[in-house]
Amino acid sequence: MSFPPVEEQLALLTRGVEKIVPAEELRRKLEQSLRSGRPLRVKYGIDPTGIDVHLGHTVPLRKIRQFQELGHQAVIIIGNYTALVGDPSGRDQTRARLTQEQVENNARDYLNQVGKVVDLSRAEVVHNGDWFSAMSFLDVLELCSKVTVAQLLTREDFAKRYAAEQAIFLHECLYPVMQAWDSVKVRADVELGGTEQLYSFMLARDLQRDQNMPQQIGMMTPILVGLDGVRRMGKSLGNYIGIGESAYDMMKKFMQVPDAVMRMYFELLTDIPLPEVDRLLAGHPKDAKLTLARHVISGYHPSPEADEAADRWQREISQKELPAEIPEVVVPGTALEQGRIPAARLLQVTGLSPSSSEARRLISQGGVSLGEDKVRVETHDTPIDVTPGLLLWVGKKRVVRLSIGPN
RNA sequence: GGGGGAAUUCCAGAGUGGCCAAAUGGGCCAGACUGUAAAUCUGGUGGCUCUGCCUUCGCAGGUUCGAAUCCUGCUUCCCCCA
Structure with a gap:
C-alpha cells in the first residue's frame, strides 16, 4: 500500500476539522503508516436510532x-447495542430507548444512506452487538472498574444535568464506556465524530492503553448548523436537508439558508478549495449559494439533475414564473352552488386550510388570491366562480389548479 | 421505605374563584421589505352556521350562581432523605 506524502494528507484531512486530540499525533500516525505501508484504521460509529x-x-x-x-x-x-442505551451526549434529557427490532430496521436503512458518502465496498462494517452480546456480567464489571464516577461527571452534559437535578440513569453512564470499548475491539487508530464525543474518545485511549494497544486519535468535526443558521442541524428541529431528498427540495432548502453560514457549508460540505470559496463569497451571495447548492446536490443526484434543480429554482422562485408542476385539486361538484362556492369553504374542500377558522384568517390577512394575476380575495364569504384550471394561491408558495369533480 | 414538588393551549412558561380561549417568549402562518436569504416591522396562531356560540388547562368525581384556579380519589413525572 502506498500513500500520498504526509503533508498532502494532512492538508486534506484537517480541513473543516475543529479539534484533533492529541493534535501532534496525527502526523506521527500518518508518517508511520506511510513508512510501514499499513493503512490507518479509521473508526466511525453510528447509532441506528x-x-x-x-x-x-x-x-x-x-x-x-x-x-x-x-x-x-x-x-x-x-x-446496534449502544442504540439500546441512547447516547446522552449533548442531551439535557434521557433519550428514549429503542427496541431491538427498530434498531435492526434502522441499521439497514442507515447503511443504504451512508453508502452515498462512504465507499462501503472498501469499508469494514461491524455491529457492536457482536461483542457486547457475548459479554458476561463479570466482563461488564471488569470494564466498569476502569472508569470512575468522578470522571464521568466531568462531562459537561452530565455535569449540567446533575447540577440541574435532572435524572442521570446508570445505563446512560455506560454509553461512553461502550463506545470506548468499540475502539478497543476494532483497534482504531483514528476515531471521527462531533465535538461532543471528546469524553468518549479520551476514554477509548485509556482503555486501549490498558490493553497495551496503540492509542487512537480523536478527530472532531464541528456541528453543522441547520437551515435556521443558529441551532445544530437535526431532525427533531426540522431544520435539516436530508440526503435522500429530491434535488429540487434540497435546492429550495439551500437557498433559504442564511448567508452567514455559507462559508461553513462550503468548508464542510464541499471540496472546493478555500481560496476559491473566498472568491465566490466575495461575489453576489445568491450566486454563491447556487454554486454551493449545486455542488452538494450533485453528490447525491446526477449532476444534470442538480443543474436542472438550480435552473428551476431560478425560474420559479427567483423569477416568479409559474411552477412547472402545479398540483391539481378536485372540487366536488356537490360543494358548488350554481358553480360558486364561498372562499373560506373553497380553501377547506381543497385541503389548503384544515379548518374554516384558519381559512378565514388567511383570507382576512390577504394571503389568498386567484388566477395567474393573483387577484386577492377580500372576504371569507366572497363567492368564487370555480372554473376548471383556475389557480388558487395561499401565501406566496402554495398554489393549486382547480378542477371540478362529480361529487 | 419516608418526605416534598409538579402536571396549562405546538414548546417553554404565567395564571391560584368571575375581567381566561388563558400573559410573555419561542416556533409556526400571513402581510410589508428583499436576493421568496437573514435581520426588521405588522397581524395572526382551539373549533364553529363567527359582532355570537361550543370544547379545552393530566384523569374521574365533588363544592359553587360561576373552577385552569377550591375539595376528594386516581394516574404519571421529578426531587430530597435513607
Whole structure:
C-alpha cells in the first residue's frame, strides 16, 4: 500500500476539522503508516436510532471518505447495542430507548444512506452487538472498574444535568464506556465524530492503553448548523436537508439558508478549495449559494439533475414564473352552488386550510388570491366562480389548479 | 421505605374563584421589505352556521350562581432523605 506524502494528507484531512486530540499525533500516525505501508484504521460509529441521514451527518462521513481516498481503512460501527442505551451526549434529557427490532430496521436503512458518502465496498462494517452480546456480567464489571464516577461527571452534559437535578440513569453512564470499548475491539487508530464525543474518545485511549494497544486519535468535526443558521442541524428541529431528498427540495432548502453560514457549508460540505470559496463569497451571495447548492446536490443526484434543480429554482422562485408542476385539486361538484362556492369553504374542500377558522384568517390577512394575476380575495364569504384550471394561491408558495369533480 | 414538588393551549412558561380561549417568549402562518436569504416591522396562531356560540388547562368525581384556579380519589413525572 502506498500513500500520498504526509503533508498532502494532512492538508486534506484537517480541513473543516475543529479539534484533533492529541493534535501532534496525527502526523506521527500518518508518517508511520506511510513508512510501514499499513493503512490507518479509521473508526466511525453510528447509532441506528432514526432514519434520515442529513447533511450534518455527512460532515464526519465525508472525512471518512477522504481517509478512504488516501488509502486508509474505514471501519463503520453500527451501534446496534449502544442504540439500546441512547447516547446522552449533548442531551439535557434521557433519550428514549429503542427496541431491538427498530434498531435492526434502522441499521439497514442507515447503511443504504451512508453508502452515498462512504465507499462501503472498501469499508469494514461491524455491529457492536457482536461483542457486547457475548459479554458476561463479570466482563461488564471488569470494564466498569476502569472508569470512575468522578470522571464521568466531568462531562459537561452530565455535569449540567446533575447540577440541574435532572435524572442521570446508570445505563446512560455506560454509553461512553461502550463506545470506548468499540475502539478497543476494532483497534482504531483514528476515531471521527462531533465535538461532543471528546469524553468518549479520551476514554477509548485509556482503555486501549490498558490493553497495551496503540492509542487512537480523536478527530472532531464541528456541528453543522441547520437551515435556521443558529441551532445544530437535526431532525427533531426540522431544520435539516436530508440526503435522500429530491434535488429540487434540497435546492429550495439551500437557498433559504442564511448567508452567514455559507462559508461553513462550503468548508464542510464541499471540496472546493478555500481560496476559491473566498472568491465566490466575495461575489453576489445568491450566486454563491447556487454554486454551493449545486455542488452538494450533485453528490447525491446526477449532476444534470442538480443543474436542472438550480435552473428551476431560478425560474420559479427567483423569477416568479409559474411552477412547472402545479398540483391539481378536485372540487366536488356537490360543494358548488350554481358553480360558486364561498372562499373560506373553497380553501377547506381543497385541503389548503384544515379548518374554516384558519381559512378565514388567511383570507382576512390577504394571503389568498386567484388566477395567474393573483387577484386577492377580500372576504371569507366572497363567492368564487370555480372554473376548471383556475389557480388558487395561499401565501406566496402554495398554489393549486382547480378542477371540478362529480361529487 | 419516608418526605416534598409538579402536571396549562405546538414548546417553554404565567395564571391560584368571575375581567381566561388563558400573559410573555419561542416556533409556526400571513402581510410589508428583499436576493421568496437573514435581520426588521405588522397581524395572526382551539373549533364553529363567527359582532355570537361550543370544547379545552393530566384523569374521574365533588363544592359553587360561576373552577385552569377550591375539595376528594386516581394516574404519571421529578426531587430530597435513607
